[in-house]
Amino acid sequence: MKGNSYLSRKIHSLLGVIPLGLFIIEHMITNYSAYEEGAQGFKDSVKFLNDLPLVFFLELFGIWLPLLFHGVYGLYVAYQSNLNTGRFQYGRNWFFTLQRISGVITFIFIFWHLYQTRLQVMLGNVTHEELGNQMHSITTNGFYFVFYVIGIIAATFHFSNGMWAFLVSWGITIGPRAQRISSYIFMGVFVIVALLFLLSLTAFRGDEFKEAASAALQMTNLV
Amino acid sequence: MAETAVATKTVKLVITRQDAPDSAPYTEEFEVPYRANMNVISALMEIQRNPKKVDGQKTAPVCWESNCLEEVCGACSMVINGKPRQACSSLIDQLEQPVRLAPMKTFPVVRDLVINRERMFNALKRVKAWIPIDGTYDLGPGPRMAETKRQWAYELSKCMTCGVCLESCPNVNDRNSFIGPAAISQVRLFNAHPTGEMNKEERLEALMEDGGIEGCGNSQNCVRSCPKGIPLTTSIAAINKDTTKHLFKKWLGM
Ligand code: SF4
Ligand code: FES
Numbered sequence: 001m002k003g004n005s006y007l008s009r010k011i012h013s014l015l016g017v018i019p020l021g022l023f024i025i026e027h028m029i030t031n032y033s034a035y036e037e038g039a040q041g042f043k044d045s046v047k048f049l050n051d052l053p054l055v056f057f058l059e060l061f062g063i064w065l066p067l068l069f070h071g072v073y074g075l076y077v078a079y080q081s082n083l084n085t086g087r088f089q090y091g092r093n094w095f096f097t098l099q100r101i102s103g104v105i106t107f108i109f110i111f112w113h114l115y116q117t118r119l120q121v122m123l124g125n126v127t128h129e130e131l132g133n134q135m136h137s138i139t140t141n142g143f144y145f146v147f148y149v150i151g152i153i154a155a156t157f158h159f160s161n162g163m164w165a166f167l168v169s170w171g172i173t174i175g176p177r178a179q180r181i182s183s184y185i186f187m188g189v190f191v192i193v194a195l196l197f198l199l200s201l202t203a204f205r206g207d208e209f210k211e212a213a214s215a216a217l218q219m220t221n222l223v
Numbered sequence: 224m225a226e227t228a229v230a231t232k233t234v235k236l237v238i239t240r241q242d243a244p245d246s247a248p249y250t251e252e253f254e255v256p257y258r259a260n261m262n263v264i265s266a267l268m269e270i271q272r273n274p275k276k277v278d279g280q281k282t283a284p285v286c287w288e289s290n291c292l293e294e295v296c297g298a299c300s301m302v303i304n305g306k307p308r309q310a311c312s313s314l315i316d317q318l319e320q321p322v323r324l325a326p327m328k329t330f331p332v333v334r335d336l337v338i339n340r341e342r343m344f345n346a347l348k349r350v351k352a353w354i355p356i357d358g359t360y361d362l363g364p365g366p367r368m369a370e371t372k373r374q375w376a377y378e379l380s381k382c383m384t385c386g387v388c389l390e391s392c393p394n395v396n397d398r399n400s401f402i403g404p405a406a407i408s409q410v411r412l413f414n415a416h417p418t419g420e421m422n423k424e425e426r427l428e429a430l431m432e433d434g435g436i437e438g439c440g441n442s443q444n445c446v447r448s449c450p451k452g453i454p455l456t457t458s459i460a461a462i463n464k465d466t467t468k469h470l471f472k473k474w475l476g477m
Contacts, residue, residue: 005400006430009437010470080399081440087305088391088444096393096442165441168456171464175457 012073013169015066016162023063024159028193031200034132039208042132050128071107078103099161102154109151136209139201152197160190232257234266235277235321238285240335248332252277252321253285263303263310263322264289267336286335294450297385301336302327307390309450310336327390343384346406350429354419366417379412379458381451388445388455394438401438402430404445408458414465427462427469436462 030049034042052058078100085097116138120126126134138144164186167173173182203209233254241248254277255269267287274284289299292311299310302325304318315322330338356362368376382405389395389403410426413419430436436459445455 004431005433006435006437077440080396080438081393082396082398084391084393084444088442088447090442090444090447092441092443093393096440099440168441168460169437169439169463171460171462171467174460174464176454179456179460 008073009077010169012070012077013166015070016159017166019062020066020070021159021163024155024193028196028200032196033200034135034209035196035200035203038203038206039132042209043129046128046131067110071110074103075107095161095164099158099165102158102161105151105154106158109147109155112147113151132204132209135204136206139204145201145205148201149198152201153194156194156197157190160186160193163189234261234269234315236266236270237321237323238335239323239325240285241326241332242283242334244331244333251282251285257315261315263301263313263315263318263324264292264299266315266322267310267324286333286337288337295383297340297383300327300338300385300387300390301325302390307387307448309385309387312450327386329390329392329395330386338386340384340386343386343389343403343405346402347384347409349402350406350410350426351422352406352409352413352426354413354416355422356418368417372415376412376415379408379415379453382408382412382453383451385450387448387450391444391448393442393444394440399438400434402434402436404439404455404459407436407439407462408453408455411458411462414462423465424469427466430462431466431470436466439463 030042030045033045037044049055081096081100083097083100085093117126117131117134120134121128121131139148164173164179164183167182168179173179234257236253236255237250238253239248239250253270253275255266255273258265264287267285271284274282276282287299287301287310289311290296291298294309294312297309300307301310302323303310303313304323307327310324324336326332326336326338330340330342333339356365384405386405388405392401392403394401395403407430410430414423414426439459441456443456446453446457449455
C-alpha cells in the first residue's frame, strides 16, 4: 500500500485527538492553575509534569512527533482544498474553511510558542521554575499578548471543530441530527476551553509572576 | 419603454465560452426573445437558431449537452448564476437576469458548456457500483430486500451522475485525488442490497486507497447542492463507519 493517503489521513485524524487533543486539555488545566492558585500553583503544576516517569519519552511520543506529523500533513491537507465559501455560503462550509485557516494560524503560533518557552528551557536560558516569569514577560508585551490571544482562539477552535469532524470521519456521528447535536456540544467545548486558556493568559500578566525576567526574554521578545 | 405599444420581453444571458479543451475562456452576451415557461435549455436553443450576440454580430452557436429534459439524466449540468445545477430544470422566470451560464470547471471543458464527466464513471467502475450476478449457470433467486430498506435505498438510487456535488466540493480539484461524494453514496447503495452486500468488502477497499473516502473534509456542500436530495453526508459518514470497521477487522486479522 505505497503512498496510501487513506492511512496517512486516518493517522492524521487520530493523532489530532490522541494524544494532541488530550494534551491541549492537560495544558489547559496546568495553565488554569496560574489563574486559580497563582505563581506557586503554576510552579507546582509544572513540577508535577516534570516529575512524571519517562517524561522525555512522554514528550517525544505524546507531543513532539504527533505534533510534527499532524502539523506538516495538516498543511498539506489545507493546500489540497479549494476554499469556496464565496460561492457556497453554507454554515458547514465556513467551518471547513475556518478549520484550515485556524490550522495554519495554530501551526505558526505553536511554533513560536515552543520557541519562546520549551526551546528556551532546552537551551538552558530558562528553567522550569522560571516559566511563569517568562510567560509574564510575554503577556505584558502588547504585541505578544494579542498574538497569543489569536493563537489560543485559533488552536482551541481547531481542536473543538476537529473533534466534531473526527466523530464524522470515524463514522460515530452519522445522521444529520447526531452531527448537529455534536456541533452544539463542541462549540460549547470551544467556548469553555478558549475561556480557560484566556483567563490563565491574563493571570500571567499579574505582578506575582514578575520577579526577575530572565535574560532569554531579550532574545525572544523581538518586538 | 412606455411609448412602445407591444414591448417585446427579452432574456439576457452572459455565457462563458471556450472553443477547445485547452483554449482560453471568454464571455459573450446574448439577448433572446422571451416566451412563457422558458428554461435555460430553450434559451440556448433560441441562440442556436439565431447565433447573434447582443451587439448584433454573428458568432458560433453555443454548445451544450442535454438529453432527458426532465432532470433525470444529469447531462445538462452547468453553473447557472454561480450555482451548479441542471439547465433543463432552471426556469428563466425564476432566475435573476442577466442569466450567467458557465461550464462546471471541476471537469475538463470540451467546448462552451459541454464538460467531460468521465471521472465520475471511472469512479463508479473503481468502486464496482453494480451487483455481480453473472455466472456460468443459473444462480437461482437472490435474497429478498426488506421493504423498509428498499425505500431508503431508492433515495440513493436517484443519483444521475450529474456532477453537481463534485463541482460544489472544495476537495475535488487537481491538487486532490478525492473520488467525490457521488461514488461513496453509490457504495452505500450497493452494499445495502442483499446480493450486492456479498461483495461489500471489495467496494469498501476501493475507498480505502489513495484518493478514497479520506478526501472528504466535511464541508457538506454536496448535500446542500444535490438536485436529487440525496443524503450524501449521511452516506459518507455511514461508509466512514464501515471502512473504519473494516480497517480494524483487517488489522486484527479477522
Ligand atoms: S449525488 Fe446528487 S449531485 Fe451528486 S452526482 Fe448524484 S445526483 Fe448529482
Ligand atoms: S437534460 Fe437530463 S438532466 Fe437536464
